[in-house]
Amino acid sequence: MTDENQTSTTQHKRWSLKWKWALGTAIGTALIFICFSLLVYKSFTNLLIRQEQRDVASAVSTIQQSLRTESKGLTIKSVAAKLQPEANIEPADGMESRKHGALQTTIFSDSELTALSRTNLAVTVYDPEGITLYISRKDSHEFKKNASRTIQMIGHGSDSELVGRAPIHAATNHKLIGYAQVTDSLADYHNTTHNLMWIFIVMTLIAIFGATLLGYFLAAFLLRPMKKITKTINAVNADPQTDSRVPDLNRNDELSDLAVLFNDMLDQMQRYITQQQQFVEDVSHELRTPVAIIQGHMELLNRWGKDDPQVLAESLSASLSETQRMQSLVQEMLDLSRAEQLEINFSHETTDIQKLVTQAFNDFKMIHPDFTFTFDDDVKKPVYAQIYRNHLEQILIILLDNAVKYSTKRQEIHLSLSTDIRYIEVAVQDFGEGISKDNLDRVFNRFYRVDKARSRDKGGNGLGLSIAQRLVEGYHGHISVESVVGQGSIFRFQLPILKDPKLLAQAEANTDAVEKIAKSELPAGIRPAVKDPEEAPLDDHEHDSNLEK
Numbered sequence: 316m317t318d319e320n321q322t323s324t325t326q327h328k329r330w331s332l333k334w335k336w337a338l339g340t341a342i343g344t345a346l347i348f349i350c351f352s353l354l355v356y357k358s359f360t361n362l363l364i365r366q367e368q369r370d371v372a373s374a375v376s377t378i379q380q381s382l383r384t385e386s387k388g389l390t391i392k393s394v395a396a397k398l399q400p401e402a403n404i405e406p407a408d409g410m411e412s413r414k415h416g417a418l419q420t421t422i423f424s425d426s427e428l429t430a431l432s433r434t435n436l437a438v439t440v441y442d443p444e445g446i447t448l449y450i451s452r453k454d455s456h457e458f459k460k461n462a463s464r465t466i467q468m469i470g471h472g473s474d475s476e477l478v479g480r481a482p483i484h485a486a487t488n489h490k491l492i493g494y495a496q497v498t499d500s501l502a503d504y505h506n507t508t509h510n511l512m513w514i515f516i517v518m519t520l521i522a523i524f525g526a527t528l529l530g531y532f533l534a535a536f537l538l539r540p541m542k543k544i545t546k547t548i549n550a551v552n553a554d555p556q557t558d559s560r561v562p563d564l565n566r567n568d569e570l571s572d573l574a575v576l577f578n579d580m581l582d583q584m585q586r587y588i589t590q591q592q593q594f595v596e597d598v599s600h601e602l603r604t605p606v607a608i609i610q611g612h613m614e615l616l617n618r619w620g621k622d623d624p625q626v627l628a629e630s631l632s633a634s635l636s637e638t639q640r641m642q643s644l645v646q647e648m649l650d651l652s653r654a655e656q657l658e659i660n661f662s663h664e665t666t667d668i669q670k671l672v673t674q675a676f677n678d679f680k681m682i683h684p685d686f687t688f689t690f691d692d693d694v695k696k697p698v699y700a701q702i703y704r705n706h707l708e709q710i711l712i713i714l715l716d717n718a719v720k721y722s723t724k725r726q727e728i729h730l731s732l733s734t735d736i737r738y739i740e741v742a743v744q745d746f747g748e749g750i751s752k753d754n755l756d757r758v759f760n761r762f763y764r765v766d767k768a769r770s771r772d773k774g775g776n777g778l779g780l781s782i783a784q785r786l787v788e789g790y791h792g793h794i795s796v797e798s799v800v801g802q803g804s805i806f807r808f809q810l811p812i813l814k815d816p817k818l819l820a821q822a823e824a825n826t827d828a829v830e831k832i833a834k835s836e837l838p839a840g841i842r843p844a845v846k847d848p849e850e851a852p853l854d855d856h857e858h859d860s861n862l863e864k
Contacts, residue, residue: 344523360504378481382394439496612633666703666707668700671708688729698813699822710783723748749804
């Protein structure tokens, strides 16, 4: 078993990202440098070989020009006199040329024949029959007759040589008087290319080594923030509610962006955990009372209330009332949970604020004819905000319904709509009980009621304003309250005005389309509902207009 574990550990040996980066950099540098070296090597060798070809061609031309004046034909002495006039004439060693008295020398004195004195050139002159008349150095290549000048590469690799051959014609009668052959051993070329190859090999190895070191240390430097991120992740794994966060990296790069996103994700995760815990605690607390009431009445009926019609009726009525309150509580908690996840499902919805506020104003005037509603509309043209219309309607219903419920003798509600450069503001004012300063900071908390006894009598669960706040803030807005005890309250909320040209054009087009459809399909005198025909409903239920403070 131990051997299997060791084998598994060996097979899954981890490669550090620093080494992967270093090796990747080294391989990439090696490939680039090798390709570059091959191109340079090929270009340079081609340049050298062309230069050698020009030298051979020049040597052949020099021999032709020097010997073409011999109109009577070439002899050993005449060739020697032309190609090396100051040299001592001696029989050549070796080859068949010894039989014919061919001359061999290594010294050229004529300035025009200086190119022939190169140590890597072998000059051979033949008569028309192929008999050697002159040879400057040993040449292993056999004689061949050529009708025109040719330069060929013979052999491969370090054994290759350039051989230039050409006929020699007399200048006066153009009679063929012999042949010239120049062999270039390419000794300088081979030495140069060999040295160049070693230079490139050494430079490539140095480049690979340098790139490996540079890649490793650069990766180690750039990936240092990963240690801080890893440390934070380990801290979160140990305690999901920890306050540990990735410190500010001050690098202004992708890792800094990753750290910011990671911190935001941790904040959001912990917010969701806190909300879940608070949700469970709040629901448990709020459901305890109605459950206890229902249980008490059921025990009362079970003991002796079944035979008393009055007790039976009271118990059933109280139980049904508490059941309805639990149903309302559960529904509002679901609304609150959805309001805390707006960015997931409703980030691209748009609504004409003026039109929907006007609709809510008209609806409440119709529902509460005993109240006086006034609407101050300072908006001269349609203004759009990035909010789902059902959510905006829900916010207005919560604020207007609270204003109605908490109004006292003066049953008057003021609704206003205004804009500035960035925001559109909606305000709802009542002239009722008002809220004390001590309670102003807590009216948006879950299940908080200014007067719990009176709120319960009015059917409230203390979730309406909390839902409104989550909705407004979910769309990057702000909600606030001003109140004086005995004089009433003013609730204001602001939403950013839609500025995106594409979304604005799309919102206007959708509004025009809805209006055309509504006018063409509904009978005259009936007000059309301002609703996008393509939008899905927020929930699978209709919002109750009696959402409480």
